Amino acid sequence: MKLSTRNRLPGTVTEVVKDEVVAKVTLQVGDNHVVALITRESCDELGLEEGQRANALVKATDVMVLTDEGVA
Amino acid sequence: MKLSTRNRLPGTVTEVVKDEVVAKVTLQVGDNHVVALITRESCDELGLEEGQRANALVKATDVMVLTDEGVA
Amino acid sequence: MKLSTRNRLPGTVTEVVKDEVVAKVTLQVGDNHVVALITRESCDELGLEEGQRANALVKATDVMVLTDEGVA
Amino acid sequence: MKLSTRNRLPGTVTEVVKDEVVAKVTLQVGDNHVVALITRESCDELGLEEGQRANALVKATDVMVLTDEGVA
Amino acid sequence: MKLSTRNRLPGTVTEVVKDEVVAKVTLQVGDNHVVALITRESCDELGLEEGQRANALVKATDVMVLTDEGVA
Amino acid sequence: MKLSTRNRLPGTVTEVVKDEVVAKVTLQVGDNHVVALITRESCDELGLEEGQRANALVKATDVMVLTDEGVA
Numbered sequence: 001m002k003l004s005t006r007n008r009l010p011g012t013v014t015e016v017v018k019d020e021v022v023a024k025v026t027l028q029v030g031d032n033h034v035v036a037l038i039t040r041e042s043c044d045e046l047g048l049e050e051g052q053r054a055n056a057l058v059k060a061t062d063v064m065v066l067t068d069e070g071v072a
Numbered sequence: 073m074k075l076s077t078r079n080r081l082p083g084t085v086t087e088v089v090k091d092e093v094v095a096k097v098t099l100q101v102g103d104n105h106v107v108a109l110i111t112r113e114s115c116d117e118l119g120l121e122e123g124q125r126a127n128a129l130v131k132a133t134d135v136m137v138l139t140d141e142g143v144a
Numbered sequence: 145m146k147l148s149t150r151n152r153l154p155g156t157v158t159e160v161v162k163d164e165v166v167a168k169v170t171l172q173v174g175d176n177h178v179v180a181l182i183t184r185e186s187c188d189e190l191g192l193e194e195g196q197r198a199n200a201l202v203k204a205t206d207v208m209v210l211t212d213e214g215v216a
Numbered sequence: 217m218k219l220s221t222r223n224r225l226p227g228t229v230t231e232v233v234k235d236e237v238v239a240k241v242t243l244q245v246g247d248n249h250v251v252a253l254i255t256r257e258s259c260d261e262l263g264l265e266e267g268q269r270a271n272a273l274v275k276a277t278d279v280m281v282l283t284d285e286g287v288a
Numbered sequence: 289m290k291l292s293t294r295n296r297l298p299g300t301v302t303e304v305v306k307d308e309v310v311a312k313v314t315l316q317v318g319d320n321h322v323v324a325l326i327t328r329e330s331c332d333e334l335g336l337e338e339g340q341r342a343n344a345l346v347k348a349t350d351v352m353v354l355t356d357e358g359v360a
Numbered sequence: 361m362k363l364s365t366r367n368r369l370p371g372t373v374t375e376v377v378k379d380e381v382v383a384k385v386t387l388q389v390g391d392n393h394v395v396a397l398i399t400r401e402s403c404d405e406l407g408l409e410e411g412q413r414a415n416a417l418v419k420a421t422d423v424m425v426l427t428d429e430g431v432a
Contacts, residue, residue: 001354001355001356001361002354002355002405002406003352003353003354003417004352004353004354004396004398004399004402004403004405004406005136005352005402005417006106006107006399006401006402007104007105007106007107008104008138009101009104009106010104017164017165018165019163019164019165019166019307020305020307021305021306021307021310021311021312021325022163022165022166022307022310022325023165024132024165024183024184024185025137027137029081029102029104030101030102030103030104031102032079032080032081032082032101032102033079034078034079034081034130034135035078035079035132035135035183035185036132036135036136036137036364037132037133037135037165037166037183037421038135038136038137038364038419038420039312039323039325039364039366039420040312041312041323041366042137042364042365042366042420043137043364045362045364046137046139046362046364048137048139052139053139053140054137054138054139055137055138055139055140056135056136056137056138057135057136057137057138057363057365058106058130058134058135058136059134059349059350059352059398060096060107060108060109060398060399060402061109061203061205061349061350061397062130062131062134062203062205063106063107063108063109063110063128063129063130064077064108064110064128064129064130064147064148064149064203065097065099065108065110065114065115065118065120065126065127065128065129065147065148066080066126066127066128066129066145066146066147066148067118067120067124067125067126067127067145067146068125068127068145073145073282073283073284074189074190074282074283075201075280075281075282076180076182076183076186076187076189076190076280076281076282077186077201077280078183078185078186089380089381090381091235091379091380091381091382092233092235093233093234093235093238093239093240093253094235094238094253094381094382095381096381096399096400096401107399107401108148109205109381109382109399110148110203110204111148111150111204111240111251111253112240113150113240113251114148114149114150114204115148117146117148118146118148129147129149131182131277131278131280132182132183132186133181133277133278133421134419134421136363136364136365136419137363137364138361138362138363138364139361139362140361149280150250150251151248151249151250151251152248152282153245153248153250154248161308161309162309163307163308163309163310166309166310167309168276168309168327168328168329169281171281173225173246173248174245174246174247174248175246176223176224176225176226176245176246177223178222178223178225178274178279179222179223179276179279179327179329180276180279180280180281181276181277181279181309181310181327182279182280182281186281187281190281190283192281192283196283197283197284198281198282198283199281199282199283199284200279200280200281200282201279201280201281201282202250202274202278202279202280203278204240204251204252204253205253205349206274206275206278206347206349207250207251207252207253207254207272207273207274208221208252208254208272208273208274208291208292208293208347209241209243209252209254209258209259209262209264209270209271209272209273209291209292210224210270210271210272210273210289210290210291210292211262211264211268211269211270211271211289211290212269212271212289217289217426217427217428218333218334218426218427219345219424219425219426220324220326220327220330220331220333220334220424220425220426221330221345221424222327222329222330235379235382236377236379237377237378237379237382237383237384237397238379238382238397252292253349254292254347254348255292255294255348255384255395255397256384257294257384257395258292258293258294258348259292261290261292262290262292273291273293275326275421275422275424276326276327276330277325277421277422293424294394294395295392295393295394295395296392296426297389297392297394298392312420313425315425317369317390317392318389318390318391318392319390320367320368320369320370320389320390321367322366322367322369322418322423323366323367323420323423324420324423324424324425325420325421325423326423326424326425330425331425334425334427336425336427340427341427341428342425342426342427343425343426343427343428344423344424344425344426345423345424345425345426346394346418346422346423346424347422348384348395348396348397349397350418350419350422351394351395351396351397351398351416351417351418352365352396352398352416352417352418353385353387353396353398353402353403353406353408353414353415353416353417354368354414354415354416354417355406355408355412355413355414355415356413356414356415
């Protein structure tokens with residue numbers, strides 16, 4: 001299986017919060033937290049829970065760039 | 073300035089490729105590469121170039137989750 | 145701080161509706177209403193409430209174009 | 217025709233820049249500029265050109281919120 | 289009305305699940321199921337319910353490609 | 361490998377158009393055409409070409425709904 005999606009960040013699930021329709025999944029990726037908002041359905045199907053290994057996946061068109069120096 | 077965007081990954085620009093309309097910016101974020109597809113205009117305004125410190129920014133609704141075990 | 149995101153629309157928060165995981169924030173931007181769906185977590189951290197000044201931020205890759213004349 | 221997309225911002229096309237695959241379309245919407253990155257194919261089919269009336273369309277899940285006060 | 293959005297998939301609504309802020313709408317499109325996460329507000333305005341004809345609409349920048357052969 | 365992404369539409373590549381930074385890939389999915397805008401890099405890595413079997417993949421948060429009856 002080969003995926004066009006450029007960004008695959010391996011990490012560990014640190015928190016799962018579920019509503020009826022959506023779920024918020026937080027991963028620890030290196031020194032950063034990465035938050036994913038996915039459907040509750042996906043979350044249940046993948047059986048996501050704290051401590052599990054998982055990857056955050058992001059399409060390149062959805063990544064913005066922020067520089068710290070200067071003024072917006 | 074406070075931003076609702078959940079995911080801010082600090083890194084270093086390792087490559088910039090520009091077309092007339094869009095630019096592809098690659099950052100080294102910890103052990104991972106993160107690729108951003110932004111407008112050429114943004115890329116020029118931020119003066120992005122190799123070796124520069126910059127953050128990849130991603131809205132939580134744009135993050136998917138992939139687990140390695142099992143079968144899709 | 146400089147952001148690659150092209151579209152920053154200054155306005156005023158007119159409504160905030162919160163679920164456990166997500167929040168819907170409506171802004172008045174000039175003559176238009178702009179609706180943002182963000183995490184509940186972001187909404188709380190920014191302390192968004194009616195009457196507050198805030199900007200809607202949109203990546204250029206997420207903007208579509210609709211013309212009124214003709215037939216789709 | 218009824219569309220679920222929450223945000224429809226009426227304006228006027230002020231610039232069109234085309235590459236072979238993508239096009240950047242800038243609209244004047246009230247006091248703001250709104251930039252859309254769409255396929256070249258769409259741009260040609262809609263016949264977008266300077267001075268034309270058009271709407272910027274954005275799904276609520278793609279809108280972020282930025283407040284000017286405080287520190288990120 | 290002409291829309292830049294490339295992908296319009298005609299189908300039938302097979303399920304609607306609503307939370308206070310968001311709704312999950314499932315459509316049968318040919319042999320496939322297509323799931324949309326939209327605001328509850330949109331869902332109510334369009335009066336979406338099982339059995340209704342509707343189109344799934346997706347911007348080309350939001351489509352990824354997955355090939356089954358090989359290893360990612 | 362298990363993916364949270366809800367929408368996987370199996371089809372056949374019918375056209376590939378490449379720029380230096382991005383590529384437009386068209387798939388035939390049942391009776392519909394689906395257009396994906398991905399990085400040129402992804403397109404080359406997956407070796408996408410006409411006649412190849414491939415899936416269009418779309419996150420549920422990126423799907424909108426359009427009904428044909430009534431007026432927007």
